[in-house]
Amino acid sequence: MASRTIAVPSFDLVIVGATGDLARRKLLPALFQRDRAGQIPPGARIIGAARRAMDEAGFRAEAAAAIAAASPTPEEAARFLARLGYVHLDATGQEGWSELAGMLDASTAVRVFYLATAPELFAPLCARIAAHGLAGDARVVVEKPIGHDLASAAAVNTAIGAVFPERSIYRIDHYLGKETVQNLMALRFANALFEPIWNSAHIDHVQITVAETLGVEGRADYYDRAGALRDMVQNHMLQLLCLTAMEPPTSLDADAVRDEKLKVLHALVPLDAATESVRGQYRAGAADGGPVAGYREEVGHPSNTETFVALRAGIANWRWAGVPFFLRTGKRLPQRLSEIVVAFRAVPHNAFGAAAGPVRPNRLAIRLQPDESIDLWLMIKDPGPGGMRLRQVALNMSFDRAFGVRNPDAYERLLMDVVRGNQTLFMRRDEVEAAWRWVDPILAAWETAREPPRPYTAGTWGPAASVALIERSGRTWYDDGGFEDGTDAADGIHG
Ligand code: BG6
Numbered sequence: 061m062a063s064r065t066i067a068v069p070s071f072d073l074v075i076v077g078a079t080g081d082l083a084r085r086k087l088l089p090a091l092f093q094r095d096r097a098g099q100i101p102p103g104a105r106i107i108g109a110a111r112r113a114m115d116e117a118g119f120r121a122e123a124a125a126a127i128a129a130a131s132p133t134p135e136e137a138a139r140f141l142a143r144l145g146y147v148h149l150d151a152t153g154q155e156g157w158s159e160l161a162g163m164l165d166a167s168t169a170v171r172v173f174y175l176a177t178a179p180e181l182f183a184p185l186c187a188r189i190a191a192h193g194l195a196g197d198a199r200v201v202v203e204k205p206i207g208h209d210l211a212s213a214a215a216v217n218t219a220i221g222a223v224f225p226e227r228s229i230y231r232i233d234h235y236l237g238k239e240t241v242q243n244l245m246a247l248r249f250a251n252a253l254f255e256p257i258w259n260s261a262h263i264d265h266v267q268i269t270v271a272e273t274l275g276v277e278g279r280a281d282y283y284d285r286a287g288a289l290r291d292m293v294q295n296h297m298l299q300l301l302c303l304t305a306m307e308p309p310t311s312l313d314a315d316a317v318r319d320e321k322l323k324v325l326h327a328l329v330p331l332d333a334a335t336e337s338v339r340g341q342y343r344a345g346a347a348d349g350g351p352v353a354g355y356r357e358e359v360g361h362p363s364n365t366e367t368f369v370a371l372r373a374g375i376a377n378w379r380w381a382g383v384p385f386f387l388r389t390g391k392r393l394p395q396r397l398s399e400i401v402v403a404f405r406a407v408p409h410n411a412f413g414a415a416a417g418p419v420r421p422n423r424l425a426i427r428l429q430p431d432e433s434i435d436l437w438l439m440i441k442d443p444g445p446g447g448m449r450l451r452q453v454a455l456n457m458s459f460d461r462a463f464g465v466r467n468p469d470a471y472e473r474l475l476m477d478v479v480r481g482n483q484t485l486f487m488r489r490d491e492v493e494a495a496w497r498w499v500d501p502i503l504a505a506w507e508t509a510r511e512p513p514r515p516y517t518a519g520t521w522g523p524a525a526s527v528a529l530i531e532r533s534g535r536t537w538y539d540d541g542g543f544e545d546g547t548d549a550a551d552g553i554h555g
Pocket residue numbers: 234272291398
């Protein structure tokens with residue numbers, strides 16, 4: 061089933077940091093895919109800006125390499141590359157700014173500055189954009205990390221806010237651009253089925269897992285200063301928690317959705333770091349089918365940065381009081397898996413007797429990646445003429461199988477949303493700061509405790525303490541993506 065493509069208004073998009081990793085791996089391929097899909101109008105231009113001295117032809121050659129994996133036809137590549145310009149720009153000096161001003165077209169409907177740079181440059185760049193009279197109605201896009209704690213995040217936000225009004229600031233959390241994250245909203249708010257039972261009366265707990273097999277991949281400098289709590293929990297995981305827990309918004313307007321997410325962040329219970337958090341760091345082991353070094357070898361020095369974190373969070377409001385939200389994320393885990401599992405309460409009474417086997421509680425597993433899917437785990441009678449035996453199967457809705465469409469990268473949607481002026485999937489200043497307000501005391505408690513992270517072998521599900529964290533409450537992690545006791549999706553009922 062083909063999805064509808066609606067062209068966006070014409071734009072000048074300036075990518076500052078255009079020779080960097082983000083531009084090469086994500087932004088240029090995403091823009092190419094939208095161009096190929098016919099969503100980008102003929103006059104739209106993409107202007108690369110970076111410190112490196114290079115001409116337009118050089119930038120086009122780099123961009124051609126960046127989009128090669130998408131196997132463009134010669135016509136597609138030529139059309140896309142013809143949109144590209146390049147300016148050699150000094151983010152903190154004078155060089156290149158008047159040239160950039162000369163390249164921008166005042167009559168173009170939308171002007172966007174994408175700051176694909178180190179966060180230290182956000183403030184000086186915004187100041188220069190303003191000083192050269194380029195801000196006007198322009199939009200600015202920034203990536204995480206926005207600060208490393210509440211105070212620094214507020215300072216960055218203030219510096220950006222001194223030039224751009226909030227309605228022109230697009231703070232990217234690329235998890236919000238993932239297809240299944242939006243499906244979570246569709247599932248909750250476009251179906252009457254779940255909402256009446258989406259509360260503490262019917263839900264026992266929620267698990268949110270973002271597991272990666274990768275290590276730190278050449279980002280050791282950044283990562284060693286950040287760690288898993290800042291890198292993944294403060295942003296991506298709390299956003300997933302918000303979308304799972306928020307009240308139904310009155311509309312999908314940016315502020316209607318963001319107001320509801322903010323209320324969840326405000327309702328997060330301060331966490332007792334000693335009993336409700338676990339930090340881990342991988343040692344040498346195996347991942348992606350081969351032996352891998354430990355974190356300390358990778359970064360090249362002794363380090364106490366956590367590469368794994370598990371938390372038990374709580375939300376103090378009418379809907380969720382008493383329902384634990386278990387979050388865990390880590391690098392060098394056994395599989396790449398991002399999943400939200402909503403575990404329902406057990407039936408109040410088992411009428412089947414011991415011979416039928418256990419009656420397992422229902423659960424809904426919303427898988428973001430890989431293989432986006434929604435599985436509703438139900439108990440059924442084991443088919444056949446024998447006695448009444450129960451088994452658990454999944455009503456499985458795999459998006460790939462059901463629709464067979466290419467799964468767009470999150471950046472494709474988010475970049476087009478910037479051009480369309482839709483902020484629903486971007487974080488508002490108060491959300492970012494509310495998330496830090498909850499995270500800061502956890503960081504402070506870890507700092508005070510001075511305990512090194514618990515070691516885990518690369519290729520395992522993190523330190524044993526993470527298992528203890530959840531098992532102390534009588535629950536267990538769904539490590540295998542929701543499959544347990546020998547059943548699997550292949551035994552299930554497929555949608
Ligand atoms: C980034 C983190 O925000 O998200 C990385 O900085 C992490 O450390 C990445 O690897 C995960 O994103 P995805 O889309 O691959 O799950």
